[in-house]
Amino acid sequence: MADGPPIEVRELVKVYGDVVAVDRVSLTVEPGDVFGYLGPNGAGKTTSLRMMLGLIRPTSGAVRLFGRDPLLGVAALEGVAGFVEAPRFYPYLSGRANLQLLAGLDGGDATSLIPEVLETVELTDRAKHKVGGYSHGMRQRLGIAASLLRRPKLLLLDEPATGLDPAGMRDMRRLVRRLADSGMTVLLSSHLLNEVEELCNRVAIVRSGRIVYEGTLADLEAAGSGTWRLRTTDDHRAAMVCHQQRGIQRVLAPDAAPALALRADDEDAVAALSLSLARADIGIIELRAQTASLEQRFFALTEGDGEADGPDVSDHLPAPDGAPPATANGSDASTLPGAIA
Amino acid sequence: MSTTTFDDPPVLSAPTKTTTRRPGVATVYRWELRKLRALKRTYLGLGAAIVVPILFVIAVASRPGGPTDVPFGQYIHTTGLAIPLVLLLFGSAWMYPLISALVAGDIFASEDHNGTLKTILTRSVDRGQIFAGKALAAFSYAILAMVVSATVATVAGCIVSGFNPLTTLSGDSVSPGRGLLLVAASTGIYLMPLLAITSIGLLLSVVTHNSAAAVVGTLMVSLLLQLVAILPGLESLQPYLLSTQFDAWQGLLREPIDWAPIVRAGWVSALYAVPALTAAGIVFLRRDVAGG
Numbered sequence: 001m002a003d004g005p006p007i008e009v010r011e012l013v014k015v016y017g018d019v020v021a022v023d024r025v026s027l028t029v030e031p032g033d034v035f036g037y038l039g040p041n042g043a044g045k046t047t048s049l050r051m052m053l054g055l056i057r058p059t060s061g062a063v064r065l066f067g068r069d070p071l072l073g074v075a076a077l078e079g080v081a082g083f084v085e086a087p088r089f090y091p092y093l094s095g096r097a098n099l100q101l102l103a104g105l106d107g108g109d110a111t112s113l114i115p116e117v118l119e120t121v122e123l124t125d126r127a128k129h130k131v132g133g134y135s136h137g138m139r140q141r142l143g144i145a146a147s148l149l150r151r152p153k154l155l156l157l158d159e160p161a162t163g164l165d166p167a168g169m170r171d172m173r174r175l176v177r178r179l180a181d182s183g184m185t186v187l188l189s190s191h192l193l194n195e196v197e198e199l200c201n202r203v204a205i206v207r208s209g210r211i212v213y214e215g216t217l218a219d220l221e222a223a224g225s226g227t228w229r230l231r232t233t234d235d236h237r238a239a240m241v242c243h244q245q246r247g248i249q250r251v252l253a254p255d256a257a258p259a260l261a262l263r264a265d266d267e268d269a270v271a272a273l274s275l276s277l278a279r280a281d282i283g284i285i286e287l288r289a290q291t292a293s294l295e296q297r298f299f300a301l302t303e304g305d306g307e308a309d310g311p312d313v314s315d316h317l318p319a320p321d322g323a324p325p326a327t328a329n330g331s332d333a334s335t336l337p338g339a340i341a
Numbered sequence: 342m343s344t345t346t347f348d349d350p351p352v353l354s355a356p357t358k359t360t361t362r363r364p365g366v367a368t369v370y371r372w373e374l375r376k377l378r379a380l381k382r383t384y385l386g387l388g389a390a391i392v393v394p395i396l397f398v399i400a401v402a403s404r405p406g407g408p409t410d411v412p413f414g415q416y417i418h419t420t421g422l423a424i425p426l427v428l429l430l431f432g433s434a435w436m437y438p439l440i441s442a443l444v445a446g447d448i449f450a451s452e453d454h455n456g457t458l459k460t461i462l463t464r465s466v467d468r469g470q471i472f473a474g475k476a477l478a479a480f481s482y483a484i485l486a487m488v489v490s491a492t493v494a495t496v497a498g499c500i501v502s503g504f505n506p507l508t509t510l511s512g513d514s515v516s517p518g519r520g521l522l523l524v525a526a527s528t529g530i531y532l533m534p535l536l537a538i539t540s541i542g543l544l545l546s547v548v549t550h551n552s553a554a555a556v557v558g559t560l561m562v563s564l565l566l567q568l569v570a571i572l573p574g575l576e577s578l579q580p581y582l583l584s585t586q587f588d589a590w591q592g593l594l595r596e597p598i599d600w601a602p603i604v605r606a607g608w609v610s611a612l613y614a615v616p617a618l619t620a621a622g623i624v625f626l627r628r629d630v631a632g633g
């Protein structure tokens with residue numbers, strides 16, 4: 001196998017007419033990663049995956065799978081398998097015949113693997129039936145089975161649990177977990193946050209074709225930990241104090257009302273703020289650190305302007321000492337660990 | 342899926358030492374034939390290739406005389422060998438083009454319809470190999486349909502009218518054995534323009550991504566070329582029309598054999614087939630598989 005990380009994508013762009021489906025996407029998936037490619041529907045995840053598999057040509061940019069360019073032929077897909085959107089098969093052939101066909105197109109010992117991959121996805125009993133009669137969940141599992149025939153070192157899965165019932169989703173996650181534990185590198189495209197949270201060690205969050213965050217899940221969740229909730233005896237004056245306090249910014253957080261939502265550079269800044277409030281004869285009723293769930297971070301990054309806890313509102317307050325007001329988006333996604341501006 | 346967990350060890354067994362040959366065009370071709378065997382439309386076309394000659398023979402047996410305005414029409418009661426030749430003349434209008442289009446127009450478009458193009462393009466065979474395998478399968482089907490049709494027509498014709506000497510277009514009588522050989526060779530020559538029609542069907546299948554549009558489109562092209570052939574003022578185009586090449590086999594049924602229309606049928610058919618196939622190949626190799 002060629003050298004290079006399982007997936008390396010640089011400045012990938014895909015334009016359809018005047019629609020930019022994928023906008024300068026860059027990411028690297030390292031060996032052993034279970035990499036979540038997270039974004040709402042229509043964010044460009046599937047288009048990116050299609051380019052990674054060589055199904056569509058990028059308008060610009062490059063994809064390398066283990067150092068090889070998938071546009072130069074299927075040799076680049078050696079050790080790579082997966083599916084984009086729902087896995088599709090010939091409905092008039094049985095599950096086993098579909099796998100035989102695909103194993104034939106894979107060569108090697110793929111055909112001899114059919115019984116065990118059917119066993120792995122628990123489809124042995126239905127293998128003789130035509131795929132046209134399969135449920136959505138069975139087709140998803142057959143898609144995994146078809147991927148396993150290639151003995152993949154890298155598995156690209158596009159929304160594998162979408163459309164499954166709760167038990168099906170749970171079992172699909174177990175299966176993906178088991179595959180990852182067996183040493184496969186997995187790229188998991190999904191819009192299901194709990195799925196990504198449960199399975200992935202690293203994520204890229206994509207919004208409108210652009211990656212707004214790439215890094216570890218732990219860093220993503222920690223990125224929201226600099227936010228504090230403050231309730232005082234006089235919130236109006238407290239807001240003025242906060243504005244003048246070094247290392248403290250107010251952010252919009254409608255769900256925090258009637259309290260104030262703050263972002264602090266560090267705990268020392270928070271301690272200093274408490275002393276400033278005391279000096280101003282403002283009583284502190286509540287001052288506690290907020291942690292952001294993955295869901296909050298996701299919505300902030302994909303629906304807001306890149307701030308986990310809402311935009312900075314310091315421009316709504318008078319600038320202290322004639323200093324220019326801070327920008328409404330003074331700290332955008334680039335302040336997140338690993339974020340791509 | 343049951344609620345059992347996937348705790349059991351290894352996902353896949355260790356690779357075996359025995360490896361098969363790297364898959365290529367032959368693998369794709371073999372699988373295309375297997376897929377065709379599982380499709381109803383395959384049997385629809387082949388059924389027509391069998392039923393139409395039988396119905397024609399029944400019609401011949403049930404009434405005296407025959408179509409006198411077409412070559413060999415007057416001999417259909419004299420020898421069964423005239424039956425497949427008359428069918429070649431009647432079949433060129435739409436029957437054989439339609440039968441070949443049923444598969445050629447569907448063979449790429451059905452992958453779009455089923456969404457399976459992405460499934461097969463992410464395995465270990467290149468797009469070029471998939472294109473070649475599918476094109477070969479479509480050609481094979483057209484050839485099979487013609488062979489089946491000619492065989493059924495000959496056998497049924499000989500049962501009704503006898504395995505007797507055949508009178509050529511020059512008025513000479515040839516032995517039944519040589520007549521049979523001439524029927525087989527005529528069918529072979531007839532295949533040249535039919536495979537060109539098949540190539541057009543493949544192009545429409547690749548370009549339209551729609552099976553019905555490609556099948557109907559192929560038939561329309563075939564009918565259009567025949568209409569052009571009878572339009573006044575366009576007689577000079579006739580030698581270069583695909584429809585004209587469907588009559589080239591008649592050169593074999595002359596004494597001595599008239600090779601000129603046969604040779605022309607070869608290069609004129611290639612003139613239609615090669616650009617169609619080339620365009621289809623380029624589109625298939627370069628297209629974005631954004632849907633299926």
